[in-house]
Amino acid sequence: MLSITRLGSALGSALGSRVATVTASSFQSSRRRFSRKTGNELIYPNRTSSPQITEHSVNAGSTHETHHEKGDMLPPPSTSVSLPAITLEPLFKIEHKGNNELTEVQITDVDGIQVGSLEKSGGMSTIGVCVGAGSKWEGEGTRGINQAMELMCLKGNQEMGSTEIVERLDSLGSQIFALSSRDNYTMSVDCLRDNLDPAFKLWKNCLLDGVYSDEEVEECKDIMGWINTEMMGQDRLKEGIMGAAYGSSPLGNTHFVGDERQVSQITGARIREWREKFFTRGNMFIGGAGIEHAKLVDLVGEHFKDVKEGGPVESAKSEYVGGEFRLQEQNSIDGLTRVAVAFEVGGWHDDDMVAICVLQTLLGGGDSFSAGGPGKGMYSRLYREVLNRCYWAEAAEAFIMLHNDAGIIGISGASVPSMSQNLTFQILEQFAKLSYQNVTDEELSRAKNMLRCNVLTQLESRQILAEDLVRQFQTYGERLDPAVICEKIDAVTKDDLRRIVQKGMSKPPSISCVGPDLDKCPLFEQIAHIRGKDDLL
């Protein structure tokens, strides 16, 4: 149960077990020989010296009993347990009362706050909120404020300090998670049903009542600086491409602010002011999974009655411009250069939104050596046409970054620095090909099935369900039934995919490069003209 093998969450990621379906691309190691390393190199990789190994064992006599003070040992106060072992016979007979699960989301407007929930069986409840507040609204003086709020989500309020909040959460069997992004701010609480009332109250306190003392804010700034220095290449690449794609418009703001001058402007007063402005009735959506709807409505009515009126806050529209981001890393961990190239697509409200997701699944990809069996997309485009063919490609994976009014689809990859030009052109060729050549029926149908399965599998989880509920409310003002999403997936055609890529390529690309050596990464000015196949010949 709560053993070490259970700390990993899903099947197979369990610690103490070895996932066997590791695959190497390049159709196994015909081109790569992995077996050159032997002995200690395999057991203690990444080291230049040999270890000094010592082994002792009590039985072998190499360790002697020298702890002579045992005679004075303090005897244990209790030496036998009053509990039964687990036998084949159940302790008692259960009379199942039947299933209380519902399959339809119930929605209520609680004095201007939309509240939606779905009852699930099981002893846990998850409640989440999504607020229309994010880093795209940040400006001079408020840069980094959303990340700061996320990091301080468990800090103290007028009623109790941070230590007490954490201790109470622990004793309620509860956890609070916060996540800030460019478009919205979510915060959820997971708790045992028995403790729903006190956990809900704590969660509400954490969401709306933090005082953000000077000391807490200063500590948070240190952590923000540290997060910024420790950021992995992959994350910098994705942050970079947002700036490249949207320039100085709101979505181009960095979400992870490390600049000392900007961070220094964050104060407790500014955070509270921000909260006053954004965390209002009409800009907040609450959802629950594994909870009776009437119960959730009552809790919201009781605890949110003092929240101010208000509605969504307008932000300037983000314009896609295309451009570049280049960062030479001083201390690269793996010595690889990472490149991402992206083109413009629509956002969450675009009619093509579902088709964009199908396109991402069809491109697929991942790492050249990775765990996971069939189903991870080993027959997706990027596996078949890049990872299995280019021995030097360490990774190639499609990504989408969708927002309310804009979006991009891109491919990121990694290689040794000397091959980063080839990598960039491989990525551009993949897009170009999609713009003039239809995908096959087989790969379209495969991508649709995989996407459908991923959507439905994700929603098995109570925590993800609650998050999905509130995000959809915040984005669309309603929640699309999974069945409706599946129908939309079905309706996607190969013409849709070609059209999306053609349209995206009618504007310049965005390119982001991060690595120890960027000499071989093409400059934006060298690739800005590329609009299709003809420009690549």
Place this chain on the structure above:
Amino acid sequence: MLTRQASRLALQAGRRSFGALPASTASYPDYVLNAPETSVTTLDGGLRVASETTIGSETATVGVFIDAGSRFETEQNNGAAHFLEHMAFKGTTNRTQQQLEVEIENMGGHLNAYTSREQTVYFAKVFKKDVPKAVEILGDILLDSKLDEAAIDRERDVILREMEEVNKNQEELILDHLHETAFQGTGLGRTILGPESNIRSLTRSDLKNYIDTHYVAPKMVIAGAGAIDHGELCNVVGDVFGSRVKGGSAVDFPMEPAIFTGSDKRVRFDSDDKAHIALAFEGAGWTSEYTFPLMVMQSILGSWDRTSGSGRNIASKFGQEVAEHELAHSFMTFNTAYKDTGLFGIYAVAPDNKLEDLMWYMTSNLVRIVHKTTDEEVSRAKTQLKANMLMTLDGHANVAEDIGRQLLTYGRRLSLAETFARIDAITADDVKATAAKVVNDQDHALAAIGPIHGLPDYNWIRRRSYWLRA
């Protein structure tokens, strides 16, 4: 409610009998009793089928759980269970590797597997309508794997590369070293991947023998969760596996007993920047009366990471001390159970100049549980334990795994009510008694890697496994 139940039971716990546990479920809230039922059917030959249905779900996970893993291997064939799994995905007499992969990917499914020391698991995540197909494919890769000689040779390199990747993870490596020293000379001491020499030399017949010995009906459970109809699942399992897996009695497969040896293995790399240390005592087997109190002990000691949001504010006393004195970058308490034994201990990642202090606080917090466990911390740990258990049941794959594992380890699936009753019944005295048995004046096993020049020796730590009279 449950909390009330707990305090009532606490009063009765003085009696040394099972009277501390309720005889009925009348006092439990509805959600405990509304928990879906696990249906279990034993087919002719001893193959068990177990499932739990989620109403309204469109997806399901179905898996084959086999009572076999690296501990059942010998020195000569260590690594066979894991090697075999790699080969299961490399084609069968009915499907080539590519056909298998394309079939799964085209239907939007997932197929995966893992091996642990005692269990081998193959599973598929699929749409509701594809459950029969998933069972058929699982049967095919398990029972009709082609084990092509050339494919076996190719796979050696992939496994060696995997070995390198696994060993880059210091946590994995240190737990392998811990098993190697704690259970030296026995099956549980060997690694899952096996030694390099075996990976290079295992033959087709080694793998074939392993299947014939271990992939037999009484050692297998087919578990499903989600959009599953139990009756249909039984029928399709009967069709696919029924006549093809060997029957028999589970007692026919003797197991080498695990013997815990107080010992340590230290791998010193002065140039590494962090020391990794795992200190463990012999824990309890799956079905032991100490199993649940050990889980409570694990919760009391807790885990902590410098980078986690909670910072210094954690309920674990050991965690507070580690944070306050900056003794480690992170630590976690582990409690691994096997059939007849277990490992209970703490794994820490620490700077090289704090190791003596770290070991002093670590041992003193372990022994503190023998003497000074409070009702309050036991009550908090019990609530956390219940929450953690329920949290891990989020999603069909996790539920299917829980069903499969419990059937292999307990022989049945404990109802939520029984699990909670067992946790509710634990008192501070039970926890103290458990710590007295596991920790107090006991030999330990230790594995350490990195700049460990300042790590105290075996006897220093052994001496601190008990307290002296004041």
